[in-house]
Amino acid sequence: MDVQQHDEKPNLIFSLLNSKCTRCRRGDMFRDKNPYHLRKTMKMNDQCPVCGQPLEMEPGFYYGTNMISYGLAVMVCIITFFLWWILIGFSLHDSRFFWWIGINAFLLLALQPPLMRISRAVWLAFFVKYSPEWRKGEIVAAYSVNKEHQNNW
Numbered sequence: 001m002d003v004q005q006h007d008e009k010p011n012l013i014f015s016l017l018n019s020k021c022t023r024c025r026r027g028d029m030f031r032d033k034n035p036y037h038l039r040k041t042m043k044m045n046d047q048c049p050v051c052g053q054p055l056e057m058e059p060g061f062y063y064g065t066n067m068i069s070y071g072l073a074v075m076v077c078i079i080t081f082f083l084w085w086i087l088i089g090f091s092l093h094d095s096r097f098f099w100w101i102g103i104n105a106f107l108l109l110a111l112q113p114p115l116m117r118i119s120r121a122v123w124l125a126f127f128v129k130y131s132p133e134w135r136k137g138e139i140v141a142a143y144s145v146n147k148e149h150q151n152n153w
Ligand SMILES: [Zn+2]
Pocket: 021, 022, 023, 024, 025, 026, 027, 048, 049, 050, 051, 052, 053
């Protein structure tokens, strides 16, 4: 087999939605595929099981994901708002607007586990880009694996 064989680059949106490793877009970031197993929702693999990319780049690497979950939540609201507007409509004379608020809030809550995972995948994508050389190329090294240097500041 030729090592140089052409392989297809998996779609970015699809791999983010499925929280795949952002370097190879093939390995799972999370140990349990189902985000609704709530005890394990945020349990991650230390490394990508496919390409070996470290997934926790430094201690507390994923603290910044709050902003991204917030952005995703706003996006969900905008989408349900327009869907509701088109399919059901809003009126000042009945309670449709309040139904939308209630259903939207419920939906946000129900979507929380996958949204939290997607936020981490989006966050990782800022630091670890897709590599066509994922089979053999260099991984992006974790920033502070070396405990000796951790306190040298
Ligand atoms: Zn990978």
